[in-house]
Each structure stands twice: as structure tokens, then as C-alpha cells.
Amino acid sequence: MNEFFAYGEKVPSYDIRVLNEREARAAAAILFVGAFLGLVNGVMLGTAVFSKYFVTFFAIDFTLRVIQPRYAPSLLLGRFFVRNQTPEYVGAVQKRFAWALGMVLAWPMFYYLVIDFQPNPLKVLVCLICMALLFFEAAFSICLGCKIFGWIKRKDPKYCPGGVCEMNIKEPVQKFTPAQAAITVLTIVVMVYGIYAYFTKLPDKTMFVKKMKVLMMSDAELQRIEDAKADAEFEADDF
Incomplete structure (x- = not known):
């Protein structure tokens, strides 16, 4: 019974x-795809049905991760896909803390997107932050929650993803030459400007921008737009 409630796996050495x-990264990728599909459905099709199901799954999944990750559905799916790969072990305590942060974000989102559906810019921003955290873990094995855990504990936890807690000296292949650093910085600047230009230089010229603007509006703003349309139609009918 004690082993049933023990958090994490006991591995020799x-x-x-x-x-x-590897299992956690695969699970993060699966959840990122689900969140992305929910965003696409909301923006392109104007429906939140998929997002409601996904947020429900997300909240339950992260709660199970915090209680006992052996039974979290996304981790089991991740295990299926990486079952033939050599495990990469990381400390369970910092992962539990990171997943607890995810659970703290998940349940308010569940209430405001499933129980009392009221989308607004803040809620959309929280969803985008969750997607960014999932993407960083899946693509780069960067666990921001684990880093926050280290800052709170004021010391590096043991067995971090990628061995970053134990690594003191970078190999030559991990270092940047001045030319490589300049290209990297330029790439980031161009990407940031491209995103900025997309949303500001092309106002209302794409369906995505239009949908995002509507998604960002509060219920009061949407009601004002509907009232203005009704008034315009009423005046047109008078003529």
C-alpha cells in the first residue's frame, strides 16, 4: 500500500x-496538439466545444499527475509511443511541483470555459501560456516549473531534464561562435517582428486576425457590436 502512494519510481543507482x-515530453506534445486543435476550432470555426472537452481532460489529467502519475492518461499515452526508447530519468519532486502549477492553471480555466463560458483576453492569454509551457517541454525538454522549483528551494534539484542541474561545463558543440550568436539574435528579431507585423500591419485582412479580435472581446463589447448592427439595420429599414 505504501508503494501505491509513493510518488515516482524507484530505480537502481x-x-x-x-x-x-521521455514519457513526460511525449505527453506534453500530445496535450499541445489538443490545445492547438482547440484554438484552431475556436478561431476558424467559432466553436468552443472541442476546447471544453479538452480543458476538462487537461484538468483531470494534471490532477492525476499530481496525485499519482502512474495513472495519468496523457502520460500513459506518452509511454505507449516511447515504450521502445531508453528512459531518461528525472527527479519526481520537481516534476510534481511543475505539474501542480499546471493544475492550478487548469481548474480556473475549466470553470470559465466549461462551467461558466466567458472568454476574454486574460483567459486566452492563460491558454497561450499553457500551450507555450507544453511546447517548451515537448520540443526542448525545458521544464519552467522545475526551474521555479529550484529558485524556491534555492538549490538545484537532482536529475533535471537534459542533465542541466549536473552539467557544469558545456561541450564545444553546445557553444555559440560570434557569427552563430549574431544569426540567432537576428532570427529571433525577425520572428518577433513578423508576429508583430502580422497582427498590426494586416488589420482585418485575414480570418485569423478577425477571429482573434472577436475572441479577445468581452461579452459587453460583443453586445455593443450586436446592438450597433441592430440599430443600423433598423435605420436601413426605415429608409
């Missing part, structure tokens, strides 16, 4: 309980 980072 590791002095603390650990989890499989």
Missing part, C-alpha cells in the same frame, strides 16, 4: 524517486 522524461 538513483538515490531519489524519478520519472521518465
Whole structure:
């Protein structure tokens, strides 16, 4: 019974309980795809049905991760896809803290998107932050919650993703030459400007921008637009 409630797996040669980072990354990728599909459905089709189901799954999944990750659905799906890969073990305690942060974000989103559906810019921003965190973990094995855990504890936790807690010296292949650094910075600047230009230089010229503007509006703003349309139609009928 004690082993049932024990958090993480006991692996020989590791002095603390650990989890499989490959499994966690695969699960993050699966959830990112789900969140992206929900965003696309909301923006392009104007429906939040998929998002409501996904947010419900997301909240339950992260709650199970915090209680006992052995039974979290997304982690089990991730395990299926990486079952033939050599495990990469990371400390369970920092992953639990990171997933607890995800759970804290998930349940308010569940209430405001499923129970009391009231989309607004803040809620959309929270969804985008969740997507960014999932993407960073899936693509780069960067666990921001784990880093926050380290700052709170004021010392690096053991067995971080990619071995960043134990690595003190970078290999030559991990370092940037001045030319590589300049190209990287320029790439980031161009990407940021491209995103800015897309949303500001092309106002209302794409369906995506139009949908995003509507999605960002409050109920009061949407009601004012509807009232203005009704008034315009009423005046047109008078003529």
C-alpha cells in the first residue's frame, strides 16, 4: 500500500524517486496538439466545444499527475509511443511541483470555459501560456516549473531534464561562435517582428486576425457590436 502512494519510481543507482522524461515530453506534445486543435476550432470555426472537452481532460489529467502519475492518461499515452526508447530519468519532486502549477492553471480555466463560458483576453492569454509551457517541454525538454522549483528551494534539484542541474561545463558543440550568436539574435528579431507585423500591419485582412479580435472581446463589447448592427439595420429599414 505504501508503494501505491509513493510518488515516482524507484530505480537502481538513483538515490531519489524519478520519472521518465521521455514519457513526460511525449505527453506534453500530445496535450499541445489538443490545445492547438482547440484554438484552431475556436478561431476558424467559432466553436468552443472541442476546447471544453479538452480543458476538462487537461484538468483531470494534471490532477492525476499530481496525485499519482502512474495513472495519468496523457502520460500513459506518452509511454505507449516511447515504450521502445531508453528512459531518461528525472527527479519526481520537481516534476510534481511543475505539474501542480499546471493544475492550478487548469481548474480556473475549466470553470470559465466549461462551467461558466466567458472568454476574454486574460483567459486566452492563460491558454497561450499553457500551450507555450507544453511546447517548451515537448520540443526542448525545458521544464519552467522545475526551474521555479529550484529558485524556491534555492538549490538545484537532482536529475533535471537534459542533465542541466549536473552539467557544469558545456561541450564545444553546445557553444555559440560570434557569427552563430549574431544569426540567432537576428532570427529571433525577425520572428518577433513578423508576429508583430502580422497582427498590426494586416488589420482585418485575414480570418485569423478577425477571429482573434472577436475572441479577445468581452461579452459587453460583443453586445455593443450586436446592438450597433441592430440599430443600423433598423435605420436601413426605415429608409
